[in-house]
Amino acid sequence: MLSQTEIDGFTAPDGPAEAVIDARDVQLVFETNDGPVQALKDINLTIEKGEFVSFIGPSGCGKTTFLRAVAGLEKPTGGTLMVNGMTPDEARRARAYGYVFQAAGLYPWRSIARNVRLPLEIMGYSKADQESRVKKVLQLVDLEGFERKYPWQLSGGMQQRASIARALAFDAEILLMDEPFGALDEIVRDHLNEQLLALWARTEKTIGFVTHSIPEAVYLSTKIVVMSPRPGRISDVILNTLPKERPLDIRDTPEFLEIAHRVREGLRAGHAYD
Amino acid sequence: MRQSILPVLTVVLIILGIWYLAAAWMNSTWTLQQAERAEQTLSTVEVLQDTMQQDRPKLPAPHQVAVELWETTAEKKITSKRSLVYHGWITLSATLLGFAIGTGLGVLLAVGIVHNRAMDMSVMPWAIASQTIPILAIAPMIIVVLNSVGVTGLLPKAIISAYLSFFPVVVGMVKGLRSPAPMQLDLMRTYSASQSQVFWNLRLPASVPFLFTSLKVGIAASLVGAIVGELPTGAVAGLGARLLAGSYYGQTIQIWSALIAAAVLAASLVGIVSLLERLTLHKMGMRT
Numbered sequence: 366m367l368s369q370t371e372i373d374g375f376t377a378p379d380g381p382a383e384a385v386i387d388a389r390d391v392q393l394v395f396e397t398n399d400g401p402v403q404a405l406k407d408i409n410l411t412i413e414k415g416e417f418v419s420f421i422g423p424s425g426c427g428k429t430t431f432l433r434a435v436a437g438l439e440k441p442t443g444g445t446l447m448v449n450g451m452t453p454d455e456a457r458r459a460r461a462y463g464y465v466f467q468a469a470g471l472y473p474w475r476s477i478a479r480n481v482r483l484p485l486e487i488m489g490y491s492k493a494d495q496e497s498r499v500k501k502v503l504q505l506v507d508l509e510g511f512e513r514k515y516p517w518q519l520s521g522g523m524q525q526r527a528s529i530a531r532a533l534a535f536d537a538e539i540l541l542m543d544e545p546f547g548a549l550d551e552i553v554r555d556h557l558n559e560q561l562l563a564l565w566a567r568t569e570k571t572i573g574f575v576t577h578s579i580p581e582a583v584y585l586s587t588k589i590v591v592m593s594p595r596p597g598r599i600s601d602v603i604l605n606t607l608p609k610e611r612p613l614d615i616r617d618t619p620e621f622l623e624i625a626h627r628v629r630e631g632l633r634a635g636h637a638y639d
Numbered sequence: 640m641r642q643s644i645l646p647v648l649t650v651v652l653i654i655l656g657i658w659y660l661a662a663a664w665m666n667s668t669w670t671l672q673q674a675e676r677a678e679q680t681l682s683t684v685e686v687l688q689d690t691m692q693q694d695r696p697k698l699p700a701p702h703q704v705a706v707e708l709w710e711t712t713a714e715k716k717i718t719s720k721r722s723l724v725y726h727g728w729i730t731l732s733a734t735l736l737g738f739a740i741g742t743g744l745g746v747l748l749a750v751g752i753v754h755n756r757a758m759d760m761s762v763m764p765w766a767i768a769s770q771t772i773p774i775l776a777i778a779p780m781i782i783v784v785l786n787s788v789g790v791t792g793l794l795p796k797a798i799i800s801a802y803l804s805f806f807p808v809v810v811g812m813v814k815g816l817r818s819p820a821p822m823q824l825d826l827m828r829t830y831s832a833s834q835s836q837v838f839w840n841l842r843l844p845a846s847v848p849f850l851f852t853s854l855k856v857g858i859a860a861s862l863v864g865a866i867v868g869e870l871p872t873g874a875v876a877g878l879g880a881r882l883l884a885g886s887y888y889g890q891t892i893q894i895w896s897a898l899i900a901a902a903v904l905a906a907s908l909v910g911i912v913s914l915l916e917r918l919t920l921h922k923m924g925m926r927t
């Protein structure tokens with residue numbers, strides 16, 4: 366278990382201008398019928414522009430809650446949480462991020478193109494702009510030719526790609542993804558991980574990514590935040606030293622395995638705590 | 640489709656068989672009494688023959704009802720007071736108007752219930768209570784009250800019909816408008832969508848399958864409401880009036896043909912709503 370100062374050493378902001386997401390002593394307590402539950406405790410974390418940060422940990426460790434707090438979907442009960450220098454609620458209203466949920470959640474009554482167009486319609490983009498953006502993002506996720514198909518006509522992996530396209534359709538600099546590939550099989554997941562990396566390289570977005578797969582976290586991220594439950598807290602922050610260019614078989618290299626090992630250690634340390 | 644013809648036909652034949660047996664049994668009493676009075680003795684065949692052709696049987700035989708139906712639909716001008724088509728149309732127009740009012744009211748109430756907490760708490764118990772009152776008890780009062788303020792004709796019947804049909808629509812629409820998963824609502828929140836955008840883009844389309852299920856129940860209820868609405872007015876036209884007149888004068892054949900006409904009408908209306916449902920959901924791209 367790392368001491369708090371060591372964690373702070375990792376997460377202290379280098380410069381205020383670069384921090385896209387800045388959490389200081391964030392606390393979040395849910396009031397439930399069985400009394401209060403501390404979902405997040407003393408979360409200190411800085412995510413800089415262009416980073417790909419994975420949150421990993423067992424269920425109940427608060428990784429999803431933190432992502433939702435960043436999105437303004439949950440309200441921290443203590444500490445400060447800033448997104449693009451604003452409160453999460455302001456950032457949400459400024460449409461600072463795209464959010465990808467665990468399930469694709471496409472509307473069954475809308476074709477793929479119209480699903481991707483949904484946020485653009487709501488945000489009031491012009492018709493012509495909508496057209497070109499939908500075309501662009503569907504290309505980005507490799508779904509051109511499926512514009513007129515309905516969700517049920519697509520495989521699970523394709524549906525999730527469409528939902529990523531939907532989150533990318535408007536100009537949000539931040540992409541928050543909550544176990545987006547959790548429900549997909551290993552083969553599809555590998556393929557989508559590869560595509561996601563390529564997409565990240567092309568778009569230079571800042572990505573927050575919740576997962577409970579160690580290889581996925583190590584393969585994708587520049588920074589891995591290991592969390593542990595009861596109360597939900599950060600037990601380790603690991604900087605990923607792998608090169609930005611990552612073919613799938615990088616997962617068999619000693620460097621990869623070593624980082625994966627460290628993540629595993631962090632997860633175990635978190636569990637030994639309770 | 641082809642596979643279902645044989646079972647359906649079998650069931651229909653069984654029903655007709657039971658119907659004939661019941662008719663023979665129930666009408667034979669009168670036949671035998673008449674014979675006794677005339678001091679005749681009838682053979683079994685003669686008794687059976689008579690039970691199938693009485694003027695006012697306790698239970699008319701199927702072919703008597705069929706003949707009556709044929710005579711009062713195909714062989715009468717549809718403007719004639721003795722045409723079932725004429726009476727059916729009177730009832731149908733009240734049904735459709737009542738269904739439109741009931742559906743409109745039901746949808747409005749559901750929208751209110753979903754968006755307003757006070758309405759959520761207050762309207763539903765009243766809506767449920769309204770359905771526990773026997774419609775036969777309240778129908779005359781509606782007619783009398785409306786009559787006293789000068790509203791007569793189609794509208795009072797339509798209101799009774801709406802009284803029955805709004806309820807399934809409220810229940811179905813509330814369920815439908817609340818059917819989007821929390822994740823779908825969260826997604827809308829990440830877009831900072833307004834409440835009306837959430838309604839038009841998410842809640843309303845999600846409620847369509849629920850709405851159609853309710854409409855099928857609602858249109859049948861509307862027809863029942865319209866017929867019931869014709870009973871206490873002493874109405875001279877409509878399927879309800881046919882039922883009432885039939886029972887005054889012991890015209891059982893007329894009652895049964897009006898009943899069957901009402902059943903056919905209800906089945907057609909539900910069939911039309913089902914067809915609309917299929918077309919709408921298909922057009923929306925949903926798998927049905």
